[in-house]
Amino acid sequence: MIKLAIDLGSSVTKIFRIGSGVVLAEPSCVAVASGTANVKAIGEEAKRLIGKTAEYTTIVFPVFEADIVNEEMAAIMLSYFLNKAGVTPKLARRAEAVFAVPCGAQDELLDKYYRLGEKCSLGSVHFVEVPFLSALGQNMMLSETNPVFVVDIGGGSTNIAAFSLDGIIAGIGLNIGGGNIDSGIIDCVAEKFNLKIGLQTSEKLKTTVGSLYTSDNETFVVNGRDISTGRPRSVAVSSPDIYDCVKVFADKIIEYTSMILAKLPAEVSASVWRGGIFLSGGGGKLIGLDDYMARALQMDVTLADEPQMAVILGGGRTVGNDDILETVRIDY
Numbered sequence: 001m002i003k004l005a006i007d008l009g010s011s012v013t014k015i016f017r018i019g020s021g022v023v024l025a026e027p028s029c030v031a032v033a034s035g036t037a038n039v040k041a042i043g044e045e046a047k048r049l050i051g052k053t054a055e056y057t058t059i060v061f062p063v064f065e066a067d068i069v070n071e072e073m074a075a076i077m078l079s080y081f082l083n084k085a086g087v088t089p090k091l092a093r094r095a096e097a098v099f100a101v102p103c104g105a106q107d108e109l110l111d112k113y114y115r116l117g118e119k120c121s122l123g124s125v126h127f128v129e130v131p132f133l134s135a136l137g138q139n140m141m142l143s144e145t146n147p148v149f150v151v152d153i154g155g156g157s158t159n160i161a162a163f164s165l166d167g168i169i170a171g172i173g174l175n176i177g178g179g180n181i182d183s184g185i186i187d188c189v190a191e192k193f194n195l196k197i198g199l200q201t202s203e204k205l206k207t208t209v210g211s212l213y214t215s216d217n218e219t220f221v222v223n224g225r226d227i228s229t230g231r232p233r234s235v236a237v238s239s240p241d242i243y244d245c246v247k248v249f250a251d252k253i254i255e256y257t258s259m260i261l262a263k264l265p266a267e268v269s270a271s272v273w274r275g276g277i278f279l280s281g282g283g284g285k286l287i288g289l290d291d292y293m294a295r296a297l298q299m300d301v302t303l304a305d306e307p308q309m310a311v312i313l314g315g316g317r318t319v320g321n322d323d324i325l326e327t328v329r330i331d332y
């Protein structure tokens, strides 16, 4: 029997195989010939084409804001990734897989994941909500009596939840993530520098100079197109230049986190305040976000050692332990 954990992220798909560890992490996108279903490239190769293709190639993101919006492409993409990770269709039939799903995932989404499992020939599938996986991936000790609080910020979604092994006490799956910062940066650069930049460039700005420390002043040179003349132009963009749009996003996360904290019963609240907030997801890597949240919420915020891998590592821990799996999996 092969045991797998699969995190079909809005930005990055990750696959864990028991015995091997993380065997794949690739962008969740597919390049197709426009107007057809003819696939030209998948994953890393497809992402490289973003913004560089002529109009006859379209980049499809089968998972948008943590929802499977294109089941056919999701199946093509995941089958390709499984195969690339050494899980051939023949092996897949003998596989037991755990899918990471958003906090509060409804049956409609679980049905889509179920069908995806079938299309990819997976032997059996289970669903576990992201907050549990994030906590398990950070090696947190979960119990029935000791609630913990997790915030996972992905590319297209954010999961915020207080929970124990007994279940989610209060939680929410939001359709905002790091991608919202990227589009904010595009608008900000357009306004400040009269320059149009692409999504890849704005993501690069976010991960290199984006910071919530007001004292940071890194710069990164971007190439774009002058909005008035249409000519190519380069500009050095600094941390303060994009501070406002990074802050707008952080404030939104803080607002929702406060909302969930306010819903907690008194005893849970005491335990959560003692333990603090555990932050994961690629979006959690935004420079200074942990300190910014800690200051705003007056709570300890601990960033995972490997923020972007916490959920898939937790998936591995879950599929490798029948007791944990039985406790945290969704009844479907």
Ligand SMILES: Nc1ncnc2c1ncn2[C@@H]1O[C@H](COP(=O)(O)OP(=O)(O)OP(=O)(O)O)[C@@H](O)[C@H]1O
Residues within 6 Å of the ligand: 007, 008, 009, 010, 011, 012, 013, 065, 066, 153, 154, 155, 156, 157, 158, 177, 178, 179, 203, 206, 207, 281, 282, 283, 284, 285, 286, 287, 307, 308
């Ligand atoms: N160093 C960094 N600083 C800020 N953001 C980062 C950094 N590295 C990656 N990211 C962002 O993390 C996001 C991807 O994180 P992750 O892989 O956790 O998302 P996902 O699981 O694919 O998406 P989701 O959970 O929303 O479905 C992207 O928006 C990416 O730009």
Ligand SMILES: [Mg+2]
Residues within 6 Å of the ligand: 007, 009, 010, 153, 154, 155, 281, 311
């Ligand atoms: Mg994720």
